[in-house]
Amino acid sequence: xxxxxRAGILGAxxxxxxxxxxxxxxxxxxxxxxxxxxERSTGKQFREACSWKLVSPxxxxxxxxxxxxxxxxxxxxxxxxxxxxxxxGPVEEAFALAGYPVISNSSSHRLDVxxxxxxxxxxxxxxxxxxxxxxxxxxxxxxxxxNPNCSTMAVILPLAALDRDFGVEGVVTTTLQAVSGxxxxxxxxxxxxxxxxxxxxxxxxxxxxxxxxxxxxxxGESVEYAPFILAAHCxxxxxxxxxxxxxxxxxxxxxxxEDVIASMRGYVSVPQELKLPSAPVSPIVVRxxxxxxxxxxxxxxxxxxxxxxxxxxxxxxxxxxxxxxxHNTIRGAAGGAILNAELLxxxxxx
Ligand code: NAP
Numbered sequence: 001x002x003x004x005x006r007a008g009i010l011g012a013x014x015x016x017x018x019x020x021x022x023x024x025x026x027x028x029x030x031x032x033x034x035x036x037x038x039e040r041s042t043g044k045q046f047r048e049a050c051s052w053k054l055v056s057p058x059x060x061x062x063x064x065x066x067x068x069x070x071x072x073x074x075x076x077x078x079x080x081x082x083x084x085x086x087x088x089g090p091v092e093e094a095f096a097l098a099g100y101p102v103i104s105n106s107s108s109h110r111l112d113v114x115x116x117x118x119x120x121x122x123x124x125x126x127x128x129x130x131x132x133x134x135x136x137x138x139x140x141x142x143x144x145x146x147n148p149n150c151s152t153m154a155v156i157l158p159l160a161a162l163d164r165d166f167g168v169e170g171v172v173t174t175t176l177q178a179v180s181g182x183x184x185x186x187x188x189x190x191x192x193x194x195x196x197x198x199x200x201x202x203x204x205x206x207x208x209x210x211x212x213x214x215x216x217x218x219x220g221e222s223v224e225y226a227p228f229i230l231a232a233h234c235x236x237x238x239x240x241x242x243x244x245x246x247x248x249x250x251x252x253x254x255x256x257x258e259d260v261i262a263s264m265r266g267y268v269s270v271p272q273e274l275k276l277p278s279a280p281v282s283p284i285v286v287r288x289x290x291x292x293x294x295x296x297x298x299x300x301x302x303x304x305x306x307x308x309x310x311x312x313x314x315x316x317x318x319x320x321x322x323x324x325x326x327h328n329t330i331r332g333a334a335g336g337a338i339l340n341a342e343l344l345x346x347x348x349x350x
Contacts, residue, residue, distance in 0.1 A: 004027075004028075004029060004030055004031045005029060005030050005031075005077045005078065005345065005350060006030075006031060006032075006033040006034070006075070006076040006077045006078075007024060007030045007031065007032050007033065007034075007076055007077070007078060007079065007080060007341075008032070008033065008034035008035070008036065008074040008075075008076035008078070008079040008080070008100075009021070009032060009034070009035050009036070009079065009080050009082065010036050010037075010070060010079055010080070010081040010082065010083050010088075010091065010092075010095070011036075011037060011081060011082035011083040011084070012035035012036060012037050012046070012050070012067065012082075013035075013037040013038075013041050013046075013049050013050040013051075013067065014037070014082055014183055014184060015053070015082075015180055015183045015184045015186075015329060015333075016082035016105055016183075016329055016333040016334050017035075017037070017050075017082050017334075018050065018052060018053060018054050019054070019329045019330060019333060019334035019335070020032070020080050020082065020334040020337070020338070021046075021058070021059055021062055022054055022056055022059070022334075023278070023330070023334055023335055023338055024338065025059040025061070027277065027338070028277050029277065029342065029345055030338070030341065032061075032062060032065075033075050033076045034065075034068060034074035034075050034076040034079075035062065035065050035066075035067050035068065036067065036068045036069060036070050036074060037049065037067050039069065041067040042067055042068060042069045043066065043067070044066070044067055045063065045064050045065065045066060045067070046058070046062045046063055046064070046065050046066075046067055047062075047063040047064070049067045050067075051184070053184060070083075070091050070094075072094050072095045072097070072098035072100060073098070074100075076100070077100075077101075077350070078100055078101040078102070078103065078341070078350055079095055079100050079101075079102055079103070080103050080104075080105075080334070080337050080338075080341070081095075081102055081103070081104040081105060081106055082104075082105045082106070082333065082334070082337075083106055084106070084183075085106050085107045085108055088104065088106035088107075088108045088109075089106075089108035089109060092104055092106070092108065092109060092144050093137075093144070095142060096137070096139050096142035096143055096144050097137075097138070097139060097142060098142060099139075099140055099141040099142045100141075100142050101141070101142055101143055101145070101344070101349070101350055102142065102143070102144045102145070103145050103147075103337050103340050103341050103344070104144060104145065104146045104147070104337070105146075105147060105333050105334070105336075105337055106146070107146075107149060107202070107206060109144050109146055110146040110148065110149075110206075110210060110213075111209060111210070111213065112144075113221075113222045113223070114129055114132050114133040114136050114137070114221070114222070115129065115133060115144050115145065115146055116129045116130065116145050116146070117146050117147070117148060117210060117213045117214055117223075118145050118146065118147060118340045118343070119147070119148060119153070119156060119157075119160075119214050119336070120269070120270055120271040120276070120279070120339050120340060120342075120343040121157060121160065121267070121268075121269035121270065121271055121272075121283050122156065122157075122160045122214050122215065122269070123213075123214045123215075123216075123223075124269070124270045124343060125217075125218050126218055126223060127145075127343070127344065127347055127349060128218055129218070129221070129222075129223070130143045130145070130349055132221045143349075145340055145344065147333070147336040147337050147340055148206075148210045148211075148214060148332075148336070149203065149206040149207065149210055149332075150177075150181050150243055150326070150328035150329070150332030150333055151175045151177055151181070151200075151203055151206070151207050151232070151234060151243055151245065151328075151332075152206060152207045152210040152211055152214070153307075153326050153328075153331055153332040153336060154175065154243040154244070154245045154307065154324055154325065154326035154328070154332065155171075155173055155207075155211070155245050155247055155307075155324050155326075156210075156211055156214055156215075156307075157267065157283050157284050157306075157307040158247070158264050158267075158284055158307060158309050158322065158324055159171065159211065159215065159247075159249070160214075160215060160267070161263045161264045161266075161267035161284060162249060162251060162260065162263060162264075162320075163215055163226070163228075164263075164267070165255070165259070165263040166251040166252060166253040166254075166255045166259075166260075166263070167251060167252030167253055168215075168226070168228045168249060168250070168251060168252070169228055169250040169251060169252050170228055170229050170230075170231075170249070170250040170318065171211070171228065171229070171230040171231070171247060171248070171249050171250070172230075172231045172233075172247075172248045172318070173207070173230065173231070173232050173233070173245050173246065173247045173248075174232075174233040174234075174235070174245065174246045175203075175207075175232065175233070175234045175235060175243055175244070175245045176196075176235055176237040176239070176243070176244040176245070177200060177203075177234060177235065177236050177237065177243045177244075177328070178237070178239040178240055178241050178242050178243055178295065178328055179192055179236065179238070179239065179240060180240055180241050180328060180329055181200075181236075181243060181328045181329075181332075182200075182236070187236055192236060192237075192238050193238060194238070195238065196235055196236070196237050196238070197235065197236040198233075198235050199234075199235075199236075200234045200235070200236055203232070203234040204232040204233065204234050207230060207232040207234070208229075208230050208231065208232055209225075211226075211230045212225040212226045212227075212228065212230065213225055213226075215228075239295045239296070240295075241295065241299055241327060241328060241329060242295030242296070242298070242299035242325055242326070242327055242328065243295075243325070243326055243328045243332065244293070244294075244295055244323065244324070244325050245323070245324045245325075246321070246322075246323055247321065247322050247323070247324055248315045248317065248318045248320070248321045249315075249318055249319060249320050249321075249322075250318040250319050251319045251320070255319070255320075257312055257313065257314065257320070260312055260320050260322075261286050261312055264284040264286050264309055264312075265282070265284065265286050267283055267284050268282075268283065269283070270343065271283075271339060271342070271343065274343070274346050276339060276342040276343060276346060277342055278303075278305060278335060278338050278339045278342055279305070279339060279342075280302035280303070280305040280306040280331075281302065282302065282306060283302075283305075283306055283307065284306065284307050284308075284309055285301050285302065285306045285307070285308045285309070286309045286310070286312065287308060287309070287310040288310075289310065290311065291310075292308070292310045292311075293308035293309070293310045293323060293324075293325035294325075295325060298325050299325065299326075299327045299330075300327070303330070303335075304327035304330030304331055304335055305327075305330060305331045305335050305339070306331070307324055307325065307326050307331070308324070308325040308326075309322050309323065309324050309325075310322065310323050310325075311323045
């Protein structure tokens with residue numbers, strides 16, 4: 001790769017926007033040249049507009065960049081979108097129509113029939129929806145590609161490994177989701193300190209549909225959803241970053257515990273073969289300790305890009321139980337979107 005592609009970030013000042021800024025600071029293929037956010041931030045320098053919440057310092061190169069509004073005339077080749085779900089839809093469409101590839105974190109277009117819901121290890125073939133989408137919507141250079149919700153991302157890699165090797169027939173999962181998943185300022189401290197909130201609006205429905213689309217097969221001009229049923233219970237817990245999920249899974253073919261672990265440990269796919277810059281070497285890291293994974297100890301595994309699995313054991317009701325952990329703002333948001341952009345670049349879509 002020679003010249004870096006110029007990226008814009010819509011929603012640059014938010015929780016996910018800040019992760020984009022951090023992860024793209026030294027990216028070999030992409031550089032940030034445009035930032036956009038709400039009218040609260042428009043016209044200000046990034047350092048004034050953004051209440052920076054990450055441990056790493058704000059990248060020097062961005063501090064004096066002026067935050068723009070959401071008009072599709074930004075100085076960049078494509079945009080990452082981390083806008084609130086209730087307003088992302090029409091903004092992303094306007095950017096795509098104006099010729100910008102839009103790589104989105106928001107839920108607005110994830111289930112559109114002509115929009116890829118991309119996890120590069122799993123649904124890479126769904127990129128073939130891009131020309132379908134362009135033709136159907138009258139886009140020229142632009143298009144929309146999405147990544148899954150952060151809770152779906154926490155469980156989908158091990159489910160993909162098991163589906164590939166044994167077939168998945170049914171899943172029950174209960175999540176324990178970090179507060180950063182709600183953006184900033186998110187859940188009020190008086191609601192979450194010393195507490196668990198057993199409701200996250202729309203989250204269970206998203207997991208139940210998205211997992212089946214990601215594991216679905218592209219048939220002609222749409223994705224045929226995978227035929228299993230996933231039942232999700234979603235909870236907000238007092239953890240800063242990292243969504244943990246307990247998973248019980250029913251398989252189509254018999255497997256031993258060793259088979260299940262070998263299937264997950266051996267799971268590599270297109271991003272690893274292509275050596276994409278953000279690809280984890282091991283997308284699924286299986287730990288043997290009886291009390292792992294834990295968010296604080298394990299969320300940074302593979303720079304936050306892997307799913308960490310533990311406690312693989314027989315399930316008395318289904319076939320196997322395990323615990324899965326994913327970093328919600330890295331693999332579950334900005335890092336996942338950057339990996340999508342890398343796949344699109346490698347495949348000639350960017
Ligand atoms: P956030 O912290 O609330 O940030 C929202 C961003 O959008 C800010 O930059 C904000 O700009 C901007 N914004 C808000 N209202 C706007 C408006 N009316 N017009 C233009 N810009 C506006 O949220 P987040 O957690 O980063 O989430 C962003 C998106 O990513 C959401 O769709 C969310 O569902 C999705 N997502 C989040 C996570 C996660 O772990 N947090 C994971 C996966 C997906 P100002 O600073 O100017 O207000």
